[in-house]
Amino acid sequence: MAKSRTHANRGMQLEKLIDATNKIYRTTGFADVKKVPTPVRITSNNGGRINGMVVKGDLVDFVGVCRGRAVIFDAKQTSTRTSFSLSNIAAHQYETLMSWWKQGAHTFILLYFSERGEHYMLEMPTLSTYWQGAQRGGRKSIPYDVIASQCEPLRAEEGYPLHYLKVLE
Structure with missing residues (x-):
């Protein structure tokens, strides 16, 4: 079966990995993070x-709480090996x-470099620097x-398929 390369399906594998992690976070009581439905x-x-x-929605892909702190982020995937294009982020996102970051939430982009097989947490200070520059x-x-x-590299660890909230432990 041919692999789908449509824009709509591009991040599905990443979202499934995040959803599997979120189920474990919820089960263990570590965090409660949910996918925001597409309006x-x-x-x-x-x-x-x-x-x-x-x-067009106002929110991003995921929102929740971890250790009493709001968590909100978007998941992005890129096949480019050399950079992450800011055009992948909508202005409203x-x-x-x-x-939310200004209000004290933990906000970030969960970024997957598919050609490298690497996940990173792109936090607001770095994102903001490049966004404002652009x-x-x-x-x-x-x-x-x-x-x-x-950026924080992310991987499977401690039983989590992608332990992206380890920075809040």
Whole structure:
């Protein structure tokens, strides 16, 4: 069977890994993090057949709480080996993350470099530096070397498929 490369399915494997981790977090009482449903506007209902359209949402992919602290993040996957393009982040996603971060939430991008098989936690200070620079006409991506040296590498450990909240232990 051919591997799907559509934009809609690109991050499904990553989201499944996060969902499996979230189930264990919930079971162990470590955290409660849930996937934010994609907002849909129902356009018609014909005899039980419902049609709808995806509506631009205000939130990001995941929201929850860990050790009494709000957690909110988006999951992003890239096949580029040399950088992470900021065009993968919508302005409303960045604004939501920044707003929650200013209120004390743990906010980040969970980033997967698929060609390298590596996961990283891109936290707000690093993201904000590059985002603001791009808004002023600077670089529109974060170099892989910066991510590898400044971001928390993530992997399976302690029974978690992807222990992304280990920084809050």
